Amino acid sequence: MEQVSGEVGANQPSADVPSANAPSVNEPSANAPSVNEPSANASVLAAPTSARPVLAWMLAVGLLLHALTASLLGSALIDSSFPDRPRPDDLLFTLLPYVGAARYLTVVALVGGFGAFLVDTLRRDRTRLPEYISVFALMYLMRAVIMVLTPLGSAQGEGAFVFSQQQFGMFPSGHVAACTLLVMLTPTDRGPWLPGFQQLLLVLMCAGLLLAHGHYSIDVVGGLLLGHFVVHTWRSGRLFARFRRITGP
Numbered sequence: 191m192e193q194v195s196g197e198v199g200a201n202q203p204s205a206d207v208p209s210a211n212a213p214s215v216n217e218p219s220a221n222a223p224s225v226n227e228p229s230a231n232a233s234v235l236a237a238p239t240s241a242r243p244v245l246a247w248m249l250a251v252g253l254l255l256h257a258l259t260a261s262l263l264g265s266a267l268i269d270s271s272f273p274d275r276p277r278p279d280d281l282l283f284t285l286l287p288y289v290g291a292a293r294y295l296t297v298v299a300l301v302g303g304f305g306a307f308l309v310d311t312l313r314r315d316r317t318r319l320p321e322y323i324s325v326f327a328l329m330y331l332m333r334a335v336i337m338v339l340t341p342l343g344s345a346q347g348e349g350a351f352v353f354s355q356q357q358f359g360m361f362p363s364g365h366v367a368a369c370t371l372l373v374m375l376t377p378t379d380r381g382p383w384l385p386g387f388q389q390l391l392l393v394l395m396c397a398g399l400l401l402a403h404g405h406y407s408i409d410v411v412g413g414l415l416l417g418h419f420v421v422h423t424w425r426s427g428r429l430f431a432r433f434r435r436i437t438g439p
């Protein structure tokens with residue numbers, strides 16, 4: 191009995207000695223992915239952080255050039271294809287007095303609005319400049335398409351409104367749309383004076399265009415709607431989602 195018991199005990203592995211076939215607890219499994227290795231499902235399209243500002247500026251400049259080209263081509267198309275464009279009656283032109291000097295209010299509104307917005311952005315968050323430029327470029331791109339669809343005659347008659355470069359697109363008003371963008375893009379945490387200042391300039395712009403017959407009243411309304419649409423879609427819609435992922439924030 192003692193001999194049999196000894197033989198059985200000799201064939202049993204000791205509990206303290208690990209089996210040769212059992213994997214070590216401290217050794218990683220050959221099939222287990224390394225913690226430091228990136229997953230195969232990780233996005234390969236994500237740009238490095240250092241490259242993102244470059245991509246954002248490339249997108250902003252590209253959109254701006256496209257908007258400028260589309261606006262010039264659309265204006266030339268209207269002038270050449272619709273020489274006898276209709277000049278519709280406007281109720282506000284009848285009710286309000288004509289004040290030719292009010293056209294310079296539009297210059298004050300544009301220069302003051304863009305100047306204040308640019309200074310504030312450069313001082314506080316200049317990294318968002320590509321985003322803002324992209325928003326304005328997309329607005330003017332959309333306006334270039336819309337104005338060709340509605341080729342109205344110039345509201346002020348023949349000749350330039352302020353500058354010698356004449357634009358033949360009326361609806362919607364790019365002046366009003368730009369001021370609307372300035373109002374909606376101005377951060378509200380800057381204090382009450384800057385948002386209020388931009389809102390005042392928007393009112394001056396609308397008044398100057400109507401009193402000096404720079405745009406029809408429907409153009410002014412269209413500019414307000416276009417500005418609201420572009421900003422709202424940029425912030426929460428899918429139409430500009432790809433652009434927003436590049437420019438941030």
